[in-house]
Amino acid sequence: MFCNQCEQAANGTGCNISGVCGKKPDVAALQDHLLYGLKSLALYAVKLGRNAEIDRFTIEGLFSTVTNVDFEAARIGDLIKRCYELKEKAKTAAGVTITGPVADWKPADDLAGMVAQGEAHGLSTLHVNEDIRSVIEILTLGLKGMAAYMDHAMILGKTDDEVMAFFQKALAATTDANLGLMDFVGLSMECGKQNLTVMGLLNTAHTDAYGHPVPTQVQLGTKAGKAILVSGHDLKMMEEILKQTEGKGVNVYTHGEMLPAHGYPGLKKYSHLVGNYGGAWQDQAKEFANFPGAIIFNTNCIQKPAESYTDRLYTWGLVAWPGVKHIDGWDFTPVINKALECPALPENPGQEILTGFGHNAVLGVADKVIAAVKSGAIKHFFLVGGCDGAKSGRNYYTEFAEKAPKDTVILTLACGKYRFNKLEFGDIGGIPRLLDVGQCNDAYSAIQIAVALAGAFECGVNDLPLSMVLSWYEQKAVVILLTLFHLGIKNIKLGPTLPAFITPNVLNFLVENFNVGPITTVDADMKAMLG
Structure with a gap:
């Protein structure tokens, strides 16, 4: 191979x-x-x-x-x-x-x-x-x-x-x-x-289907009761899980890229959607071992399961792992029954974090954002997002978020946000300094925010006080990068490493035409971005 x-x-x-x-x-x-x-x-x-x-x-x-x-x-x-x-x-x-x-x-x-x-x-x-x-x-x-x-x-x-x-x-x-x-x-x-x-x-x-996302506090602790943990991206599948568990005494938790589901009115209306459990996909083996309920994957996040939770693990849609039970279609009865058989989670409240800052929510307060930029209260925007992964070097994104000056705002999306989304960033005049735009599937929202800001300031996206610091892992990140190139967006920093499938000559082409480059050190990159 x-x-x-x-x-x-x-x-x-x-x-x-x-x-x-x-x-x-x-x-x-x-x-x-x-x-x-x-x-x-x-x-x-x-x-x-x-x-x-x-x-x-x-x-x-x-x-x-x-x-x-x-x-x-x-x-x-x-x-x-x-x-x-x-x-x-x-x-x-x-x-x-x-x-x-x-x-x-x-x-x-x-x-x-x-x-x-x-x-x-x-x-x-x-x-x-x-x-x-x-x-x-x-x-x-x-x-x-x-x-x-x-x-x-x-x-x-x-x-x-x-x-x-x-x-x-x-x-x-x-x-x-x-x-x-x-x-x-x-x-x-x-x-x-x-x-x-x-x-x-x-x-x-x-x-x-579910309305525009709205800023929503998400509980990271657990609620007493039986439970199902849903990992992946597919919101329709999440909706069906919520419908079929309603009134059955089963709480539903999100994991990984499913976290932004909490921001959609059509999903958050279900009172048994109670919180988010764990972090990004690469930590599932250690996190799922401590989750006593049923677990189901619906998209590209699964890795080799540990024996400690394989018996309560399910896949759905195009996802499959040898020896793991697969759900065909939209009947999740086996998953619900397994959840009811499993031990209950304890009542253990934890930290709350914000999600739900899609472009509709952000542009709804665009006048405040624009005024803050014009007054100098907001000096710069950073889009720090993309895929997370297990490879070393991804602590760069945590350090970058921590060192972002207090007069800057961080937009984030995809599971890369788990590197810093539990940190306290405060706000600027009521505008949170960390805005969780959603899944990698919501990259469109981040683009719409950038385009709208460029329109408000009558300039191009590349002329905005906006820097993109992206992490990549798989092919969805590749096509988003191609979309950014199509839009003519330049000066993107990419990491933690450059793709193995890009030859030196192709890389030179991208550098010459888009000034894309690898991340270096946080201090050096931030100094260059802030001028």
């Missing part, structure tokens, strides 16, 4: 024995095989035009290959078989003949054969030129990240024909030997543009 798609790639280059995430070589090969099959399907989907079944499968197939989603070999094998069925169906419906090994792809009949085929379709086969291969990989990882966001939007009934056409066009393009470096640079920038549309769709899906 060889996988370098996440920030924890072994030795800073790639995992070649077993994934740091827990992915085994057979699963890695099957995911490579599935991606190859999706490219084959795309060749015919481009000719066929919009087909809801093919489009939906493409999203699910791509999302299944994102880091920390599907670790179950048999499930991926089933996806490969389904991909071939859809490819043959599209081939017949399109009525065209396409020649070449990708178009002619056919999976083996058994899992071992599919693994062997997958081993022949690894990253090294993308292109002979390492720089072109690097940009193809950036595009591919961007498509994976965008598929994750689109999956959530589709679950809530939102889609977009232009975006879906781009998925197929871009996947097909990765097989075209006639395309060069700048062709794939252009496609990557277009991926960022399309992702802005997707994030807008997802924002609309969330707010249509």
